[in-house]
Structures are given as structure tokens and as C-alpha cells.
Amino acid sequence: MKTINIATDFHHRLVNRDERQGDGSHNAIDFREKFLSFLDDPKSWLTDQTEIILDFTGVEKLGPSFANEAFAYFTKYAKPSSIKSKISFINISNVKNETIDIELKDGYSRS
Numbered sequence: 001m002k003t004i005n006i007a008t009d010f011h012h013r014l015v016n017r018d019e020r021q022g023d024g025s026h027n028a029i030d031f032r033e034k035f036l037s038f039l040d041d042p043k044s045w046l047t048d049q050t051e052i053i054l055d056f057t058g059v060e061k062l063g064p065s066f067a068n069e070a071f072a073y074f075t076k077y078a079k080p081s082s083i084k085s086k087i088s089f090i091n092i093s094n095v096k097n098e099t100i101d102i103e104l105k106d107g108y109s110r111s
Contacts, residue, residue, distance in 0.1 A: 001050060004035050007058030017065035028069035036070070039086065045077040048085035056092040067103040069110075080104035 006014070011026035018029050036052070038044065044051075056062075074083050083104055089097060 001053060003053040003055055005055045005057060007056075007060075010034070012058050013061045014059060014066040014070075015061055015063035017063075017069045021065060028066040031066075032070045032073060036074075036087070039074060039077075042077055045074075045082060045086070048082050050088045051086055053088040053090055054092075055090050056096060059092075059096065062096040062099050064099055064103055067100045068106075068108060071100055072103040072106065072108045075104060075107045 004010070006012075010031055013026065014028070014031070016022040016024060016027035018024070018027050021027065032040075035054075039051070071083060071087070074086075078086070080101070084100075089100065092100075
């Protein structure tokens with residue numbers, strides 16, 4: 001099982017959905033493709049076994065559009081509870097965790 005320290009391995013501010021939002025850098029699509037692309041397959045969701053740990057130590061901000069694009073994207077394959085089983089979020093604040101939960105509950109919306 002792989003652990004990713006997001007602030008170190010990616011960026012400390014997770015706010016841009018894609019290259020058109022904000023300054024376009026460090027966006028959710030790039031994050032998803034870099035770290036979670038192996039989950040972009042229906043077969044990956046046949047079990048709820050944890051496959052990756054995302055460590056939020058040092059992450060200063062998580063925006064809803066980033067959470068939607070990076071995590072709710074997978075609601076096309078699985079329920080929110082399965083997503084949170086497959087992807088383990090550690091050292092995450094209640095606010096950031098709630099942001100992810102809200103986006104997972106609402107599902108993926110490309111807007």
C-alpha cells in the first residue's frame with residue numbers, strides 16, 4: 001500500500017479543479033492522474049480494500065472543486081463509503097474531511 005504525502009509530493013494548496021481555474025497549476029485532474037489513475041477502472045472497485053493512503057500533513061487548503069474533481073470523480077464506479085475505504089485519508093482536519101464527504105455525497109459534477 002502506497003502513502004502519498006500530498007503537501008510534499010504534490011502541493012500544500014488544493015484549490016484548482018483544472019487548468020482553467022485559478023492559475024491552473026497543481027490542479028485536481030493532474031493530482032488524480034498522477035496518484036489515482038489506477039482507480040480509473042471499474043475492476044478496481046470490486047473490493048473495498050484500502051489501496052492508497054493520502055496524508056494531508058501540511059495541506060493548508062482544500063477547495064470543493066478540487067475535492068469534486070479528484071475524489072467525487074470516482075462516484076461513477078463506487079459509493080462514497082467504498083471510495084473512503086479504498087482511499088484512506090490521514091492527518092486530515094475535520095473541515096477538509098467534511099469537504100470531501102460533501103463532494104462525495106453530491107457526486108461528480110463537471111462544472
